[in-house]
Amino acid sequence: MTDQERLDNLKAALGADILEITNPARRRFFVTVDRARIPAVLTTLRDKLGFTYVATISGVDAGAAYEILYHLAEPAQGNVNVRIKIPKDDPHVPSVTPVLPGAIYYERELQDMFGFVVDGLPDPRPLITPDDWPAGNFPLRKDWKFDRPAEIIPGGKK
């Protein structure tokens, strides 16, 4: 299958949901869709093109807005990265775990790292931040700055 065919497949399957689609490298596709449509889009991709495997979910702080990328992969169809944009003042995103059960840890990680609120997540407990992690600290946001303390070497003469 060539990349053009894969592109056509994607366009045929998703239709009007596609806001933007690019093919920057061999077997790599970036699709932008609307935030509210993400579970529907992933369901379509799963049922029509066989994308059962979500490799990971990346959150990106893109300056003006947040972005979330769902990296899906299928041997024949290549690697499809579904991008949604999220305004900074309303970090809500629908959960895709009901569609792809393997996504649960990635979504929990997103909640911890970016402070997104994943609506409908079956298990919304924090996954990686410690129990006493101060609320409102989301380390991978660009405005979260961490001042590295000066290195103090215990012991020693100097």
Place this chain on the structure above:
Amino acid sequence: MAALKTILYLVVYPGLLFLFVYSTFCEWFDRKVYARLQNRMGPTHTGRWGILQPVADFFKLMAKEDVVPDAADKTLFTLLPIFGLAIVATAGLLMPLWSPSPSGASLISFPGDIIVLLYLLSLPTLIFFLAGWSSTNFFSMIGGTRVLTMLFGYEVPLFMAVLSPAILANSWQIAEIGAFYRAKPLLLLPNIIGFVVALIAVQAKLERTPFDIPHAETEIVGGTFTEYSGKKLAFFRLMTDIELVVSSGLVAAVFLGGFGGTLVVRLVEFVVKTLIVIFLLSLIRALTSRIRVDQVVSFAWKVMAPLAVLQLLIVILIKGMLK
């Protein structure tokens, strides 16, 4: 004077001191053989060829901080290692090593001492269970229940396996069984199945691979000993070592023709034969992987117990033929 002599026997030979020295040596031997079977070095630096390593370990543990869990039953928790050590040391006195009187071969020798010995060897299992239980730690408790579950598996085959040479020798006294087989060494051959069963059962009793289930470190941390530290752990370890000596001594006494002759010959024979048994135990340890507790019980009842019964049958048939 007699009392002093008895105390000397109890404390020096064949009592505590001898048991301590010999059991640490046996631990070293076991570790060294196990390591060499795995192409490693084993203990190397403490004493010549690392021979003092178990002693060093013992004294190091004695010097370590001793922590008693707050929720544990403190009296029981503290007393158990002492009881355990006392029990196995008493069992050690039953070894036919030393005879103040010409008739008996061990310090304490009486008809039926083999039963007492087997009984004393069963008690450590109970001690381990209680130790696990009184620690009130989840891992210890799982270890404790595993100890008991395993006990149901290997105890009966062990008793039956040890029974058959006794039946053939027509005696319940360890020294007499030994003497019988010394007189007729060929009769040791029919007991070979029993020997194998007894070896495996002893391996299980000593909780060594493949039966190290009660303290399988990758599953339940330290098992029964999870909460033990310092002196108490040192006592438990010494107890395991003495148990190793006594069990292998028992196997050697009933299956390898016992020990006879003068004091020195007797001692040499004891050392050689127990080391053979310990070598075989080490070999089993290196050969196998740990099995699950349900597999132990089914193995014991499906394989070992029938084999032990078969052994009994053989022995009874042979006895009939001899008569």
Place this chain on the structure above:
Amino acid sequence: MKVAVFLPELIRSLFKKPATVDYPFVKLQVPEGFRGTPFLHPETCIACRACERDCPAEAIVITQESDVEKKFKMVIHNDRCIHCAQCVDSCPTTPKAMEMDHLYEIACFDRHTLKADWVFTRATPKKEPKPAPVAAAAPPAK
């Protein structure tokens, strides 16, 4: 089903030399290209700071001692060094001013003893190639 399949291997091992070595007393040779600790040949360094920029552990610090004299000071924090040898790769001079030695037993009680420093005058890149420096400088640590 077989029983005791490992027996031949076990018995063979029993009579073989141990595969392990008695480490602190017997040491194995490290291979030729081993990456030990980095050190500086101060006579070839042109103070271009390429190593400082590329060091992933920020273990190299170069400071100018005085503006007039072109004197520089380089500190290698071996307690932070991750021994990747990127400084050697980044070094643009020929012969390289940075080099790795074969030292790997650098553990010590005080991290400060692991810091090595050199004060040197910046070498000016010459037209004809310089002769190779005589004997590598003493390994920095311990």
Place this chain on the structure above:
Amino acid sequence: MNFNIPIGPQHPALKEPISLRMTVEGEVIRDADLRLGYNHRGVEKLAEERNWTQNIYLTERICGICSHSHSTCYVQGVEKLMEIEPPKRGAYIRYLVSELERVHSHLLWLGVAGHEAGFDSFFMYTWRDREVVMDLLEMISGNRVHYAMNAVGGVRRDLDELQIKKILDGVKVLRERSEYYFKIGANEPTFVGRLAGVGYLSKEKAVSLCAVGPTARASGVTADVRRDDPHAVYDEVPFDVCTADTCDVLGRTVVRVKELLESYKICEFLLRNLPAGDIAAKAPKKAKPNEVVSRYEAPRGENIHYIKSNGTERPERLKVRAPTLANYPATIEMLKNGFIADIPLIFAAIDPCICCAERTVELVNARSGEETIVRFSDLRKLAGERFAKSPVKRNVAWPL
């Protein structure tokens, strides 16, 4: 009678900190829960402050066992961002190291499986033979664990004839050894008895829970990035994707041993067909604003890096997903209804690399020694207070 047992964060079966909370009924596990976050180093945040070169070594340190896999995955992506192509020889050497790393990782895993099953002899033997490949890697790269072979645009060290010969000899020895141990290991009844039927993961579950690597392949899913998403040399090298259909720990063992044999084949192919030429292309300092998804088949499964550049010499975002994190949902599934005795085996069978899976949070002040001391004393104080307040309870229940 149910009760909870904590496996980890400190437990002899786990070489790295993770917390598994098991609800057990007697010896049978009824439920399992997972808590991560004991080993966070903030690699993703840190990567945004480092330049492209520094990040090679940072990604390499995500994992200790498969160090080459993360840096290769990263470098593949960066090369695409910078629009450079490594020379053929460089690519061959890079993936030769990859395959040798797979060999060492799988041998390590076999040993660990032996140890978790209480079979220490097997553990010692496989690790003894693993030294052969470790020595080869040390000879090639100059270090045993962190090879630091990758540079943006190629590799950093070349191979000479003598080294090629040594590697071929070593691979030959290893192949003999692996086949021998596979033969006898598969016949040892106690060992097989511990592995067979343990940790069942059906094919449907493996697919739906997005399992990767040998875990998925042992359930009959033919997922291998080397074949599914051919990159660099893998579209030239002949190799098979190894699968098993037993869906248990035994299957995972078999898959790994088969992969070992495949890796030896790939190594030999790469060495025999090693082209002449340069080993690295010159890399620019900066990358144009772009984004790239880089995939790589690590020994444990698929690595995926998402890299976004913004025109400077630093990445805008580096997202790392290690295979272990992808396998956690499947692990929970496998653990359910198993025995306590099987926890270490099942958990080890995904070849967990916890420090791979956890790398995102910047631990507050973990670098400063003084803070650690303060924290320790705080901890002791806290523990003391808690200890003093809590009434002595014997809340134990008979587990049988």
